[in-house]
Amino acid sequence: MAKILIGKYEGSIYKEGNGYTGALELGFGPNGKRKRLKRKGRTKTDVTDKLKKAVDDLEKGVKPDPHYYVRNAAGDFLTAISKSGKAPNTIETYRSLIDNQLIPFIGGIRLEDLTADNVETWLNGRAEHLTSSSLGIVHNILQRAIRRAARHDKVGRNVAELVDTPEGKPGRPSRSLSLEQAKAVLAEAAKPEHRLGAYVVLAIVSGLRTEELRTLKWSAVDLDTATVYVLRADRHKGETKTALSRRGLGIADMAIEALRSLKKRQAAERLKAGEQYEDHDLVFCHETGAPYTAQQVRLRFRKVLSAAGLNAEEWCPRELRHTFVSIMSDHGVPLEKISDLVGHKDTTTTRTVYRHQLRPEIREGAEHMNDIFGSKADKSA
Structure with missing residues (x-):
């Protein structure tokens, strides 16, 4: 001894x-x-x-609990932020990452035994499966979960903060539908069997964000003047992404027609549901009036695209906004006007986010020279 x-x-x-x-x-x-x-x-x-x-x-003053594991810390963190007013889709993203990317790999380690090496090995192992963005989010979740546990004297230091987030796999760049594809999707979305059809139509012809569409209320829609007022978004405390995102937009005739049909449909559903109807004044909602989650929107959106003859798995709802920008740009709408329409604070943001959808202005000189002197294709002919 x-x-x-x-x-x-x-x-x-x-x-x-x-x-x-x-x-x-x-x-x-x-x-x-x-x-x-x-x-x-x-x-x-x-x-x-x-x-x-x-x-x-x-x-x-730390009082480690030998029965308190990483999974417990992550669960307590999720419960805490669920009560903080975070947007439901944010909570669901966190929950999915915790359930699928964190708990199966390090959730069974006692929090007091977790080391920086454990965290580094875990992150490096997920780097080939997650994009850099998702990897950064799940690492941040662990940091915040341990920080919360430390505030409650369950652990002395935050080992997750000692580790740098590695680079993940490249994310898939957003794309936009071609004009022909957009026309096919609009024609399909107009059919009565697609409950989310009006959502798809409005997204393509207005460029509204998915989180703006999910929280759009009938009180913000003026069908007589064909105007939609963007006042809320499915984000923290219901705020729009920026102050300039709060805007009024004139809406194309096909979207107004789709919204009128949807409103009549909802009136009939309200009568059928009676007292069971949840009146949130939402434009896009379930038959009971309950709001859609981001996942539910994605599934219904893909049904529309499949019926229109596209490979739905290759597309996501936010790309309808990219489609709006691309069509506007291809039809000569100035960048400054596009920036206003999509609610950006300046054209720099529009150029950065939608650089693949914008018609390259720097090529205009070359195109004019080809018109004046003839292109190589003309000469070879």
Whole structure:
């Protein structure tokens, strides 16, 4: 039995079973019983390191729970932010990443035993499966979960903050429908069997964001003047992305027609549902009036695209906004006007986000020269 001194506490390390046990004398409790702090390990060094950490936690007021795992910290964090007013789609994104990318890999590690090496190995292992954006989000979730646990004295330090987020796999760049594809989708969306048809039509001809469409209310739609007022979004506290995102937009005739049909349909559904109807004044909602989640919108959107003859798995709802920008640009609408229509604070944002959809202005000179002097194709002919 080896005597040890850690900080102001005396103790000993002794052989037990296949490893070693260390015990420190902490004095006597209020009931007069002796208090001891014990840790086990495979080697004396392991035990000494654990005892040093335990003493450090003790002096900092940390009270580690041997039954509190990484999965518990992540679950407590998710519960806390669910009560903070975060947008439902944000909560669902966090929940999906926790359930599928965090808990299966490090959720079973006791929080007090989690090391920076554990976190680094986990992140590097997910880097080939997640985009850099998703990898950054799930790393941030772990950091915030441990930070919350530390505030509740369950752990002494945040090891997740000691690790840099690695680069993930490249994200799929957003695309836009061609004019022909857009026409096919609009024709299909106009059919009565597609409950989300008016959503698709309005998205293509207005460029509204998906989170703006999901929270659009009938009180913000003036069918007589063909105007939609964007006042809310499915974001934290219902705020739009920027102040300039709050805007009024004139809406094309086909969208007004689709919205009129949808309003009549909803009136009939309201009567059928009776007291069971949830009146949120939402333009796009279930037959019961309940709001759509982002996932539900995505599934219904893909049904429209499949029926229009497109490979629906290759597209997502936000690309309808990209389609709007592309069509506007191809038809000579100035960049400044497009920026206003999509609610950007300036044209720099529009250029950066939608650079693949904007018609390259720098090519105009070359196109004019080809018209004046003839192109290579003309000469070869």
